[in-house]
Amino acid sequence: MKQLSTGGIETLSLRALARELGVSHAAPLRHFSTKADLLQALAMDGVTQMIGSTAAATEELCGLERLRRMAEGYVEWARNNPAYHMVLRNPDVMRHASDALRQTLEDFARVQRKEIEVAQAQGWRSEERPQVLFVHLVALMAGSAIVATDPIYKAPVAQLLQPGDIDASLELFLRMPED
Amino acid sequence: MKQLSTGGIETLSLRALARELGVSHAAPLRHFSTKADLLQALAMDGVTQMIGSTAAATEELCGLERLRRMAEGYVEWARNNPAYHMVLRNPDVMRHASDALRQTLEDFARVQRKEIEVAQAQGWRSEERPQVLFVHLVALMAGSAIVATDPIYKAPVAQLLQPGDIDASLELFLRMPED
DNA sequence: CACCTCATGTAGACACCGACAACATACCCG
DNA sequence: CGGGTATGTTGTCGGTGTCTACATGAGGTG
Numbered sequence: 239m240k241q242l243s244t245g246g247i248e249t250l251s252l253r254a255l256a257r258e259l260g261v262s263h264a265a266p267l268r269h270f271s272t273k274a275d276l277l278q279a280l281a282m283d284g285v286t287q288m289i290g291s292t293a294a295a296t297e298e299l300c301g302l303e304r305l306r307r308m309a310e311g312y313v314e315w316a317r318n319n320p321a322y323h324m325v326l327r328n329p330d331v332m333r334h335a336s337d338a339l340r341q342t343l344e345d346f347a348r349v350q351r352k353e354i355e356v357a358q359a360q361g362w363r364s365e366e367r368p369q370v371l372f373v374h375l376v377a378l379m380a381g382s383a384i385v386a387t388d389p390i391y392k393a394p395v396a397q398l399l400q401p402g403d404i405d406a407s408l409e410l411f412l413r414m415p416e417d
Numbered sequence: 418m419k420q421l422s423t424g425g426i427e428t429l430s431l432r433a434l435a436r437e438l439g440v441s442h443a444a445p446l447r448h449f450s451t452k453a454d455l456l457q458a459l460a461m462d463g464v465t466q467m468i469g470s471t472a473a474a475t476e477e478l479c480g481l482e483r484l485r486r487m488a489e490g491y492v493e494w495a496r497n498n499p500a501y502h503m504v505l506r507n508p509d510v511m512r513h514a515s516d517a518l519r520q521t522l523e524d525f526a527r528v529q530r531k532e533i534e535v536a537q538a539q540g541w542r543s544e545e546r547p548q549v550l551f552v553h554l555v556a557l558m559a560g561s562a563i564v565a566t567d568p569i570y571k572a573p574v575a576q577l578l579q580p581g582d583i584d585a586s587l588e589l590f591l592r593m594p595e596d
Numbered sequence: 597c598a599c600c601t602c603a604t605g606t607a608g609a610c611a612c613c614g615a616c617a618a619c620a621t622a623c624c625c626g
Numbered sequence: 627c628g629g630g631t632a633t634g635t636t637g638t639c640g641g642t643g644t645c646t647a648c649a650t651g652a653g654g655t656g
Contacts, residue, residue, distance in 0.1 A: 332569035374586040381560025390511035407553035441606050
């Protein structure tokens with residue numbers, strides 16, 4: 239159906255894609271009726287892959303540890319798939335997300351909320367309101383991925399940002415209080 | 418020179434801009450030699466304004482309280498200036514940021530790092546490495562602004578996200594441990 | 597005043613793009 | 627066999643960024 243991320247991309251153009259595949263300029267429109275459709279498909283693909291390499295890979299864990307590994311895995315996925323990550327960062331793409339994409343993201347959020355509950359039952363920040371922890375987690379994951387990948391955020395930190403710093407930052411939030 | 422944000426925008430086009438101003442299609446190129454130049458100017462404008470309404474407005478504060486107000490102010494600014502915020506979120510724009518823009522951001526980061534030092538001296542997370550706190554702060558601010566403004570992040574939280582939740586989330590990090 | 601220069605605006609052209617329509621081809625299934 | 631569906635092709639349209647050549651006017655200098 240499609241071989242994505244053929245080259246390091248993101249001046250994506252349907253016509254360039256057609257050229258790359260050696261087909262006529264309008265051929266891609268048979269598969270994606272509009273350019274937004276293509277980006278939708280890429281976003282869905284990216285989200286599926288991201289969830290596959292975070293939530294699924296931590297299925298045997300639970301509670302706080304699972305949350306930490308999920309967050310670390312998310313940042314690592316963003317690092318390893320900058321093209322997909324850029325698509326997911328694009329507000330214009332996500333604003334018109336399909337119902338299926340929204341549903342997938344909601345399922346992912348549900349897992350996070352469930353594990354927050356478990357972690358709280360295990361004594362992690364048990365006095366906090368769960369939705370505040372959830373918002374914090376989501377913001378921290380999204381922001382850490384950006385800091386880890388976007389050159390403009392790397393610049394102000396320059397050499398100061400050592401390899402493990404982002405994981406250490408995630409752990410500031412995702413660790414037991416008595417550690 | 419320019420009246421920006423004439424309408425709620427971000428299918429920005431030099432020709433549309435020219436039409437809006439009642440000039441010929443190539444006139445804007447006299448002021449911004451390329452479209453990327455225009456976005457650069459917008460980004461610089463946005464960053465200047467953002468810093469003006471956060472760092473400057475908290476000048477009389479210091480340490481932890483200043484950091485908290487800066488973070489809250491940043492999120493509020495993003496909420497109130499979605500168009501500017503979208504420009505600053507765009508990786509393609511920021512990747513080619515001018516030296517002046519980089520310098521401005523670096524100055525902003527310097528203030529944050531200084532206040533982190535002050536806060537640590539006041540007993541806030543004094544055992545942590547400063548750069549880890551800095552990375553955490555930057556990620557949290559960037560992520561919170563996105564969660565606060567991007568519909569795709571609002572959706573999974575739905576009505577669960579109450580007005581004060583994001584501030585409460587920021588406070589999870591930016592508060593004294595004994596509170 | 598004459599003259600030059602620079603900033604600004606204009607018109608035209610080019611290549612690229614997304615999208616649409618009309619037509620061709622091939623394949624599957626009743 | 628025959629028709630429908632999926633896929634691809636060519637051609638076209640309007641829109642866009644950018645370049646070039648040309649106009650015009652303001653300001654300063656001789």
